Amino acid sequence: MKVKMMSRNPDNYVRETKLQQHKLPRNYDPSLHPLEGPREYVRALNATKLDRVFAKPFVCNLSGHRDGVSCFGKHPKLLSALATGAYDGEVRIWDLANRLSVRSFVAHNGFVRGIAYAKNGERIFTVGDDKTIKVWNSLAPEVGEEEEPVNTVQSRYGLHGISHNRKDNSFATCGEVCAIWDEQHNDPLKTLKWGVDTLHTISYNPVETNVLACCASDRSIILYDQREAQPLRRVVLTMKSNKLAWNPMEAFNFTVANEDCNLYTFDTRKLQTPLKVHFDHVSAVTDVDYAPTGREFVSASYDKTIRIYHAHQSHSRDIYHTKRMQHVVCVAWSLDNRYIFSGSDEMNVRMWKSNASEKLGIIRPRERSNFNYQEALKEKYAAHPQIKRIARHRQVPRHVLNAQRKMRAVKEKDQVKEGNVRKHSKPGRVPYVSEKKKHVLKEEV
Numbered sequence: 001m002k003v004k005m006m007s008r009n010p011d012n013y014v015r016e017t018k019l020q021q022h023k024l025p026r027n028y029d030p031s032l033h034p035l036e037g038p039r040e041y042v043r044a045l046n047a048t049k050l051d052r053v054f055a056k057p058f059v060c061n062l063s064g065h066r067d068g069v070s071c072f073g074k075h076p077k078l079l080s081a082l083a084t085g086a087y088d089g090e091v092r093i094w095d096l097a098n099r100l101s102v103r104s105f106v107a108h109n110g111f112v113r114g115i116a117y118a119k120n121g122e123r124i125f126t127v128g129d130d131k132t133i134k135v136w137n138s139l140a141p142e143v144g145e146e147e148e149p150v151n152t153v154q155s156r157y158g159l160h161g162i163s164h165n166r167k168d169n170s171f172a173t174c175g176e177v178c179a180i181w182d183e184q185h186n187d188p189l190k191t192l193k194w195g196v197d198t199l200h201t202i203s204y205n206p207v208e209t210n211v212l213a214c215c216a217s218d219r220s221i222i223l224y225d226q227r228e229a230q231p232l233r234r235v236v237l238t239m240k241s242n243k244l245a246w247n248p249m250e251a252f253n254f255t256v257a258n259e260d261c262n263l264y265t266f267d268t269r270k271l272q273t274p275l276k277v278h279f280d281h282v283s284a285v286t287d288v289d290y291a292p293t294g295r296e297f298v299s300a301s302y303d304k305t306i307r308i309y310h311a312h313q314s315h316s317r318d319i320y321h322t323k324r325m326q327h328v329v330c331v332a333w334s335l336d337n338r339y340i341f342s343g344s345d346e347m348n349v350r351m352w353k354s355n356a357s358e359k360l361g362i363i364r365p366r367e368r369s370n371f372n373y374q375e376a377l378k379e380k381y382a383a384h385p386q387i388k389r390i391a392r393h394r395q396v397p398r399h400v401l402n403a404q405r406k407m408r409a410v411k412e413k414d415q416v417k418e419g420n421v422r423k424h425s426k427p428g429r430v431p432y433v434s435e436k437k438k439h440v441l442k443e444e445v
Contacts, residue, residue: 085112
């Protein structure tokens, strides 16, 4: 006779303390759970709806500037410090935790064109329309002391931007030429030029720190290596690029914000065609900045909105706007990947959540596990039509909606015209040109 023994281990169902949850045994055999798929789908649908219900991205407004905000500078060590420059030459240092301006001083006559922190965060470098580079202490002066720059360097050329090297004491400025400077010297170590009138933005690569890139007034993007005597190469687009940002995790990729309402992500090893064209803006894109993860970036535009993109997708995943926000000039993504800062023409700095429905404050472990479970469900059922429709839907301002309709009509009309011309031409006379190749004119080495 066969005897079956029942064996139960108390560790599987007895709590160790009263604070723990009761352990419930569960059989994961799929034949015992025939409705598991429909049940998960309903949970994913509810999670997607709740995501849109709790989507309140606006955190706070930092007011204090007396003119439009022109540029940002992020502290490399402190998450709570942010430097902003304005059109009237004023620089303000903000305490983001308390949402207060802790310092303000007039740094330049005219616009503040760029702000950069030193690699250790002890110095602040500013450039302006008065052709000067000023170095400031990142710490506020003592009580009774006046706000004075540590050093002032007079440049021969106009200055339009500044970027500091992440690993050493060198920084670069752009204007009529690209100049490489050292913190200890008042003369540039090296001057690089490629026959263009003005370079209006410059950015060091955060990984390959000897490589930097500029956007020029002749619609070109120029790559430099500070170890070389000449620029490396450049690519010319159909319209001017306003800003450039390197991917902090993929050292060879960068994204430019262009005047033609698009953003372009390039691979430095192959500049003939962009990796991806990012659409959705309806006016010139003024600024772009990457998340520290390298997976997403945020863009600012003259259409009074900011948009968040996945680095490898063409369309934005979210759009932020307010009734009072005017042309957005500058944008930055915080180094803890949780907040976005935007500066606009109406003198305000706004703080947003990078994830619109994220809960701020303390999150308990059970809450965290539930949020992770909901994210997994939303990702699993993301392609379902109903869930996809709810997740993608956004309310946009009326002027943006009308401009989108107009741009869509113009694009469809051009496609119809091109199709008619191709239909009545000899085969091969009117070639098919991909969207990526339409916007790049040439590459020069």
